[in-house]
Amino acid sequence: xxxxxxxxxxxxxxxxxxxxxxxxxxxxxxxxxxxxxxxxxxxxxxxxxxxxxxxxxxxxxxxxxxxxxxxxxxxxxxxxxxxxxxxxxxxxxxxxxxxxxxxxxxxxxxxxxxxxxxxxxxxxxxxxxxxxxxxxxxxxxxxxxxxxxxxxxxxxxxxxxxxxxxxxxxxxxxxxxxxxxxxxxxxxxxxxxxxxxxxxxxxxxxxxxxxxxxxxxxxxxxxxxxxxxxxxxxxxxxxxxxxxxxxxxxxxxxxxxxxxxxxxxxxxxxxxxxxxxxxxxxxxxxxxxxxxxxxxxxxxxxxxxxxxxxxxxxxxxxxxxxxxxxxxxxxxxxxxxxxxxxxxxxxxxxxxxxxxxx
Numbered sequence: 001x002x003x004x005x006x007x008x009x010x011x012x013x014x015x016x017x018x019x020x021x022x023x024x025x026x027x028x029x030x031x032x033x034x035x036x037x038x039x040x041x042x043x044x045x046x047x048x049x050x051x052x053x054x055x056x057x058x059x060x061x062x063x064x065x066x067x068x069x070x071x072x073x074x075x076x077x078x079x080x081x082x083x084x085x086x087x088x089x090x091x092x093x094x095x096x097x098x099x100x101x102x103x104x105x106x107x108x109x110x111x112x113x114x115x116x117x118x119x120x121x122x123x124x125x126x127x128x129x130x131x132x133x134x135x136x137x138x139x140x141x142x143x144x145x146x147x148x149x150x151x152x153x154x155x156x157x158x159x160x161x162x163x164x165x166x167x168x169x170x171x172x173x174x175x176x177x178x179x180x181x182x183x184x185x186x187x188x189x190x191x192x193x194x195x196x197x198x199x200x201x202x203x204x205x206x207x208x209x210x211x212x213x214x215x216x217x218x219x220x221x222x223x224x225x226x227x228x229x230x231x232x233x234x235x236x237x238x239x240x241x242x243x244x245x246x247x248x249x250x251x252x253x254x255x256x257x258x259x260x261x262x263x264x265x266x267x268x269x270x271x272x273x274x275x276x277x278x279x280x281x282x283x284x285x286x287x288x289x290x291x292x293x294x295x296x297x298x299x300x301x302x303x304x305x306x307x308x309x310x311x312x313x314x315x316x317x318x319x320x321x322x323x324x325x326x327x328x329x330x331x332x333x334x335x336x337x338x339x340x341x342x343x344x345x346x347x348x349x350x351x352x353x354x355x356x357x358x
Contacts, residue, residue, distance in 0.1 A: 021034055021035070021036055022035055022036065023035075024042070026044040026047060026049055028047050029044065029047040033045070035223055041110055041161055041223060041224025041225065041226070041227070041268065042223050042224075043110075043221050043223060045213070045221075065211050065267065065268035065269070065270075066205070066208035066209060066210060066211055066267060066268070066269045066270070067108070067208065067209060067210075067211045067212060067215060067216060067269070067270040068208050068209070068269065068270065068271050068272060068291070068292045069207070069209060069215035069216070069272075069292060070106070070108070070215060070216045070218065070219055070272035071291070071292050071293075071294075072274070072290070072291055072292065072293065072294040074104055074274075076294055077104070077274045077289050077294050078101070080289065080294040080295070080296070081289065081296065082096045083096075084296050084299065085099060085301065088181075088195070088301070089195075089307065090183050090194060090195025090301075090303050090304075090307050091195070091301045091302070091303065091307075092280065092301075092302045092304040092305070092307075093304050095301065095302065095304075098280060098281070099278045099279070100278060100279045101276065101277070101278045102277045102278060102279055102284065103275065103276065103277040104274060104275070104276050105274070106218065106219040106220075106272060106274050106275075106291060107168075107219055107220050107221075107222060107272070107275065108216045108219045108220065108221040108222060108270050108271065108272045108291075109160070109161075109162075109168065109171075109222050109270065109271055109273060110160075110161035110162070110222060110223070110268060110269075111158050111160055111174070111204060111268070111269050111271055112158075112161050112228060112231035112232075112235070112266055112267070112268055112269075113156050113157070113158060113159075113203075113204050113267050113268075113269050114155075114156070114157045114158075114159060114231060114232055114235035114236075114263060114265075114266050115155070115156050115157075115264045115265040115266065115267075116154065116155050116156075116157055116235065116236070116239060116261050116262060116263050117152070117153075117154050117155075117261075117262045117264065118152065118153050118154075118239045118240075118243060118260070118261045118262075119150065119151075119152045119259070119260050119262075120150060120151055120152070120243040120246075120257065120258065120259040120260075121149075121150045121257075121258050122148060122149055122150065122247040122251070122254060122256065122257045122258070123146070123147070123148035123254075123255055123256045123257075124146075124147060124148070124247070124250075124251035124252070124253050124254040124255050125145065125146055125147070125251065125252060125253045125255060126144070126145045126147050126251055126252045127142060127143075127144060127145075127252040127253075128142065128143055128144070128145050129141070129142050130143065144252075144253075147251055149250060151243075151246070155201065155235075155239060156201075156202075156203045156204065156205055157175060157238065157239060158174040158175050158202065158204060159226065159231040159234050159235050159238075160226070161224030161225065161231065161268065162222070162224060162225045163225045163226065168273075168275060168288070169275075169286045169288060169298070170286065170287070170288030170297055170298030171288070171297075171298075172199075172298075173199040173288070173297050173298035174199070174202050174204070174297065175201075175202065175238065176198075176199055176200050176201050176202075176242065177198060177199065177242050177245070178198065178199050178298075179196055179198060179298065180197050180198065180199040180296075180298050180299075181195070181196055181197040181298070181299055181300075181301065182196055182299070182300045182301070183195030183196045183301060183303050184283075184285070184300060184301065184302045184303060185308070186302070186303070188303070188308045188311075190308075190311055190312060190315055191303060191308070191311060192311075194311065195301075195307075199298070204271055205267060205269065207292050207293075208267075208269050216270065216272050216291075219291065221270065224268070228266050231266060232263055235261075235263075236261045236263070239259065239261050240259045240261065243257070243259045244257050271290070271292075272290075272291025272292060273288055273289065273290065273291050273297070274288070274289040274290075274291055275287075275288060276288070276289060280302050281302070281358060285299075285300040285302065286299070286300050287299040287300065305353050305357045305358075306353065308349075308353070309346070309349060309350050309353055312345070312346055312349055313346050316342040316343065316345055316346045317342070319338070319342045320338070320339040320342035320343060322338075323335050323336070323337075323338030323339040323342065324336070324339045327339070
């Protein structure tokens with residue numbers, strides 16, 4: 001019997017105090033646009049025109065702004081999430097059946113898409129080992145070998161158009177290098193992060209259309225706070241940091257890393273998303289899904305109890321093999337104790353899991 005349940009959330013975001021609310025006239029239709037302190041990218045609720053505050057009581061109309069239509073209903077996103085929960089080796093086998101949804105909320109968030117070309121030149125040192133001497137004087141020495149390289153990449157980098165990038169969970173996965181899947185191993189420290197996945201490149205402009213409130217009318221549109229200039233600077237900084245990490249993965253020690261980021265365009269895009277929070281065996285987890293495709297942007301998932309047994313078995317099998325090899329080569333029987341102990345640990349943990357683990 002499917003125990004998946006949904007608790008509709010009616011919580012409103014960014015209501016603000018009435019004393020803090022401000023008002024300015026839409027540059028297109030003249031209607032009043034209400035906003036709160038700190039918001040600078042505003043959306044007219046009457047004609048859909050998006051404007052950017054350029055100073056006190058002065059606004060500039062943004063020509064290049066788009067919206068991704070919200071095509072996935074609440075029921076459809078539930079189905080997609082259920083499929084996501086049921087797939088993948090490192091997820092609890094009964095997750096799709098026993099998860100209880102605490103919140104499913106649809107909102108439309110503003111993003112700047114910064115189109116860039118980034119080129120990085122790096123240099124560094126690789127640690128090497130060589131054998132010197134002969135006979136009794138034979139020994140190994142380490143030395144540093146200089147190396148260098150370069151790489152180039154194009155991006156349509158996503159910058160959240162509000163001050164607090166952690167305001168909504170999971171948004172970082174819209175750019176490469178962040179976690180799109182976070183596997184929860186609980187207190188099982190031998191999980192070693194297995195089951196988590198890193199996000200790749202995304203392109204919000206791919207499904208974007210000229211802005212219209214009609215295609216997101218069932219969701220709340222959130223105003224932006226970050227201007228185009230600040231978005232471009234933030235995008236540049238993020239790409240420089242990403243390329244630094246990539247350079248560090250190519251060499252033992254980086255001595256110099258120079259990244260040039262050329263900006264070829266910057267567009268404002270509104271993305272409909274579904275915020276999801278669910279509970280499994282008393283613990284809450286978060287998810288974020290694309291409101292256009294229904295795909296999971298990022299999600300947390302508990303690892304199954306028998307998956308932990310499998311992971312322990314793999315680690316103990318490796319250790320048992322090492323002990324067995326040492327015992328065989330050294331002809332010391334005592335090393336076989338390690339092999340037996342490794343197998344015993346797996347057996348005891350599997351028995352404990354069967355009898356006591358929920």
